[in-house]
Amino acid sequence: MPVGHKVVGHYNVGHDDNGAISLGRSVLGQGMLALCRRITSKSSRRLLSTPPALFGQQGKVATILLNRPKALNSYNAEMVELLIHQLYEFEKDDSVELVLMEGAGDKAFCAGGDIVHLGEITRENQLHHKLKMLRKPVVSIGDRVVMGGGMGLCCNSKYRVGTERSVFAMPETKIGYYPDAGATYFLSRLGDIGMYLALTGQRIRGFDSKHLDFVTHFVHSSDLEQLRDDVLGCCSEDDLMHCLKSHERLDNAKEFSLKDNLLEISMCFSAASVLEIVQRLQNCESDFAEKTLETLSVMSPIALCISHRTQILSRSMDFTECLRMECNISAKTFKLGEFAEGVRALLIDKDNKPKWNPPTLEQVDKAVLDDIFNDRSINWQPLP
Numbered sequence: 001m002p003v004g005h006k007v008v009g010h011y012n013v014g015h016d017d018n019g020a021i022s023l024g025r026s027v028l029g030q031g032m033l034a035l036c037r038r039i040t041s042k043s044s045r046r047l048l049s050t051p052p053a054l055f056g057q058q059g060k061v062a063t064i065l066l067n068r069p070k071a072l073n074s075y076n077a078e079m080v081e082l083l084i085h086q087l088y089e090f091e092k093d094d095s096v097e098l099v100l101m102e103g104a105g106d107k108a109f110c111a112g113g114d115i116v117h118l119g120e121i122t123r124e125n126q127l128h129h130k131l132k133m134l135r136k137p138v139v140s141i142g143d144r145v146v147m148g149g150g151m152g153l154c155c156n157s158k159y160r161v162g163t164e165r166s167v168f169a170m171p172e173t174k175i176g177y178y179p180d181a182g183a184t185y186f187l188s189r190l191g192d193i194g195m196y197l198a199l200t201g202q203r204i205r206g207f208d209s210k211h212l213d214f215v216t217h218f219v220h221s222s223d224l225e226q227l228r229d230d231v232l233g234c235c236s237e238d239d240l241m242h243c244l245k246s247h248e249r250l251d252n253a254k255e256f257s258l259k260d261n262l263l264e265i266s267m268c269f270s271a272a273s274v275l276e277i278v279q280r281l282q283n284c285e286s287d288f289a290e291k292t293l294e295t296l297s298v299m300s301p302i303a304l305c306i307s308h309r310t311q312i313l314s315r316s317m318d319f320t321e322c323l324r325m326e327c328n329i330s331a332k333t334f335k336l337g338e339f340a341e342g343v344r345a346l347l348i349d350k351d352n353k354p355k356w357n358p359p360t361l362e363q364v365d366k367a368v369l370d371d372i373f374n375d376r377s378i379n380w381q382p383l384p
Contacts, residue, residue, distance in 0.1 A: 052079035054104075055086050058232045060097040062090045066153075069105025072145055075153075076114040077123070084127050084383070091135055098240055099134070100231050101157065102141040109141065112148025113181070115343055121180065121330045122380055124149065125323040128182045129382040132156040132319060137237050139244070142166050142215055143224060152181025155214055159244060162215030163224065164206045171201030175346055176300040176338030176354070178307040180330060185322040188314035193262070195269040198307045199277070200295045211256040217244045218253075261288045268292075274304045275361045300338045300354070301361045305369055313373070320382055327380040332372040 052075070054065040064086065066073040075083075090096045103109040113124060131138060131153065139159035146154050147169045154160050154168075162168075170179035170187065179187060179198045187194035190212060196202065210218045219227055227247045234240045258265065268280040268289070278296060281289040296304065310329060314322050333339065338356060345354035358364055 051082075052076060053082045053086075055082075057096065060095065060235045061232050062086075062093070062096045062099045063232075064099065064101040066101070066103045066110050069103070069107065071114065072108035072111035073103040073105070073150070074111045074114045075124075075149060077120050080120065080123055080127050084123075084130060087127075087130050087134055096136060097236055098231070098234055099136055099138040100141070100228070101138060101153070102143070102228075106144070108145035108150070109143055110147075110150030110153050111145050112150050115347070122327050122378070124152075124181065125327055125380065126383045128152045128156050129320065129323055132182070133382070137240060139231060139240060141224065141228070142168070142209070143221060146214075147171060148179075149181040151183060151186075151214070155186045156182050159217065159240065160215040161217050161219055161227070161244065162206070162209040163219055163221040165221050166206060166209050166215070168204040168209050168212075168214050169201055170198060173199060173299040173303045173307055174201055175342030176303045176336075176340075176356070177333060177342065178303055178310055178329070180326045182319065182323060182326075184310045184314040184326055185317070185319050188311045188322075192266045192269045193258070195308065195311050196265045196292075198311050199269070199274065199299070199304055200292060201299075202295075205257075207254045208257050210253075217248045218250065219247045220249050223247055223249070264288055274301075274308045277308075278361065300342060300356045301358060302336065302356070302364050302368070303333075303338055303342075304361070305364050306333060306372065309369065309373060323382070324378075324380045328376050328378045329372055331378055332375055336368075 050067065052066070052068050054063075054067050056063045056065075064083070066075070066079070068074060068076070068079070087099075090099055137159060138157040139161065140154045140157040141161050142154040143161075143163045144165050145167050147167070148171065151168055151170055170183050172179050183198065187198050190197070193212070197204070204212060204214060207218055209215045227243075230243045230247070231240065234243055256262075264284055264286060268277050268284065271277045271280055274296075278293065281293050281296075306329065310325065313325065317325065336357075341354050341356065345351055
């Protein structure tokens with residue numbers, strides 16, 4: 001067990017006595033439930049034998065270690081409950097001034113939400129809201145893979161450290177879903193390039209994460225161990241700010257890799273619909289446009305349309321409103337069956353041939369989209 005961390009709680013959440021999945025207030029359809037059972041039928045008990053999160057304290061700094069390295073630290077229902085509980089404990093503990101969060105292993109900070117537990121988005125969004133609104137500053141070490149819900153955990157932290165190894169992405173449209181976990185908020189603040197990232201799932205690597213404000217500070221990976229030691233010695237937010245600044249390495253800062261494509265991105269991804277975005281890309285006749293069209297062509301058409309509309313609507317919403325919208329949209333989106341099909345094709349059968357319904361953008365029914373966005377039956381509320 002890593003020094004400075006201890007187990008403060010471990011209990012089974014999300015499985016019944018037979019090891020089958022129990023999603024509680026799940027919004028998943030029967031097809032998705034069946035798919036989840038295929039994934040976990042033999043391994044659920046074994047995977048839950050190790051605490052998914054470890055907590056500790058050194059001096060004035062509380063620590064969180066996301067502890068599912070074999071699953072790239074993806075969070076499940078148990079981890080979500082542990083994190084929520086411990087954030088409250090840290091907040092009311094007068095001996096805690098700062099919170100340091102990182103991922104176990106050498107592959108990821110967090111690769112997102114465990115697909116088995118995506119039906120618990122109401123609870124996940126309460127975690128993201130609590131993390132962002134916590135009355136004590138959180139610093140997340142976003143080294144290596146930071147994707148999907150992992151971007152939510154990182155980007156909803158006040159201070160975010162990236163390295164040359166960092167890889168940020170919201171690749172949900174490829175599995176028939178849309179960027180959530182607060183991405184409706186933080187991507188929409190980027191305007192047209194946020195729309196580009198939401199639709200394409202483009203990976204943002206290294207210093208590009210600093211250009212887009214996914215991280216507040218950029219350090220070299222070789223300096224991470226010393227950075228951790230120095231953060232653990234901080235006694236106040238002022239100390240933390242000085243510490244992070246002292247470790248930041250901007251002398252070898254690189255230009256934004258998409259710099260030469262920003263004009264095309266703005267011209268195309270400012271369009272009022274995904275169909276119009278595609279048409280504008282077709283008219284560009286550039287290598288970048290051709291590659292982007294190829295990327296979009298394998299995504300779920302209706303997921304692209306849902307993602308596009310969420311990004312437009314989120315621009316006029318605050319963080320809480322964005323999370324509430326996500327909960328309602330997700331409830332409807334799961335029932336479409338696109339997510340189940342995307343997971344089947346890319347993660348289970350791995351034939352990489354999803355059968356999207358509908359198969360083309362032209363066939364996406366506006367009435368279906370309107371129904372998804374007009375439903376506000378879930379009155380999601382943040383935790384106090």
